[in-house]
Amino acid sequence: MKKWIYSLIAASALSAWGSAPVMAADEPAWLPASAAPRLQEASAIVEGASGANVKSTLYVFMDPNCIFCHLVWKALQPYEAAGLQVHWIPMGFLKPDSAGKAAALLQSKNRAALLKELETHYSEKDESGGIAPLAPVPASAQTQIDRNMQLFQDLGFEGTPTIIYQGSGGRWADLDGLPKLGMLPGILNLPAQPVTAPELQKYR
Numbered sequence: 616m617k618k619w620i621y622s623l624i625a626a627s628a629l630s631a632w633g634s635a636p637v638m639a640a641d642e643p644a645w646l647p648a649s650a651a652p653r654l655q656e657a658s659a660i661v662e663g664a665s666g667a668n669v670k671s672t673l674y675v676f677m678d679p680n681c682i683f684c685h686l687v688w689k690a691l692q693p694y695e696a697a698g699l700q701v702h703w704i705p706m707g708f709l710k711p712d713s714a715g716k717a718a719a720l721l722q723s724k725n726r727a728a729l730l731k732e733l734e735t736h737y738s739e740k741d742e743s744g745g746i747a748p749l750a751p752v753p754a755s756a757q758t759q760i761d762r763n764m765q766l767f768q769d770l771g772f773e774g775t776p777t778i779i780y781q782g783s784g785g786r787w788a789d790l791d792g793l794p795k796l797g798m799l800p801g802i803l804n805l806p807a808q809p810v811t812a813p814e815l816q817k818y819r
Contacts, residue, residue, distance in 0.1 A: 643788030646770065646779065651787055653766055654779060658759035659702040660726040663695030670698030671803045674779040676767050678709045679716035679733055679744035683793045684776040688734045690796060690815055693808035703730060706764045706775070707752075715748025718756035722749065739814070778802070793818060 654674045664670065673691070677684035691701055705721065707714030716733065723729040729746060736745025749756065767777070774791055780802045782788045790802070796819045800807045 643782050643786075643790075645782070646787045646789060650770055650779075653769075654702070654704075654787075657702070657704045657763055657766055658721055659704045660720050660730045661700065661702050662727045662730060663691075663700040664698045665700065668698055669700045671805050672700050672702070672781065673803070674702045674704060676704045676706060676763070676772060676775055676777040676779075678706055678713050678775045679720065679746070680709045680713050680742055681775045682739065682742045685734055685737045685739070685744075686793050686815060686818075687776045687778070688730075689812045690793070690799065690810050690818075693810055694799065694803055694805055697805050697808055699803055699805060704763050704766075705760065706767060707760050708764070709775075710743070712748040712750075714752050714757070714760055715750050716744050716746055717760050718749040718752040719746055721756050721759050722753060795819065 657674070659674070671694075675684070675687065677687075688703075691699060695701065703720075705717035707717040720726055720729055720733065733744040733746045737743070738745065752760075770789075772789065772791070776793070777789055777791055778794070779787055779789045781804075794802060796810050796815060799805075799810075
């Protein structure tokens with residue numbers, strides 16, 4: 616497991632702040648049908664639309680200190696208001712306090728509110744999520760994080776963020792990194808929404 620985690624850190628480091636993110640391929644890499652129920656059962660922070668208002672669903676593997684996860688969060692906020700529901704699946708590998716912050720999210724009585732705090736107070740300079748980590752990490756939370764990382768590994772993913780979206784015929788596909796903003800309506804099957812965050816404009 617340690618060898619794999621080091622490889623995962625290296626893969627995420629390739630998407631360093633300011634570098635070009637990985638884009639989706641023209642032809643999606645469809646996930647096996649067995650992936651859907653496992654994604655639904657993953658320990659996650661659910662954010663955005665709920666109930667009858669849900670028009671589109673995403674699953675996103677993230678690290679609380681990941682800069683591109685933070686930018687994806689910003690890019691998706693207008694779409695959440697338009698019917699998008701996002702299941703953020705936390706792991707903890709980028710920094711020593713990543714697991715503690717992932718644990719804080721999963722142990723919170725209001726996960727979505729704490730995720731918003733993490734992202735709205737995110738330090739882009741330090742690439743650090745804006746909440747205090749739990750230390751030590753409770754055993755129950757560590758089990759959830761380990762299962763998320765195992766699922767990530769089982770599905771053959773390599774870095775964060777990894778976005779899983781529903782494509783044609785109800786099949787699920789994945790893409791790595793921060794997609795161009797112009798790709799979002801097609802990925803989400805939602806009308807284009809204005810994304811005004813200044814730091815995202817170079818990803819149009």
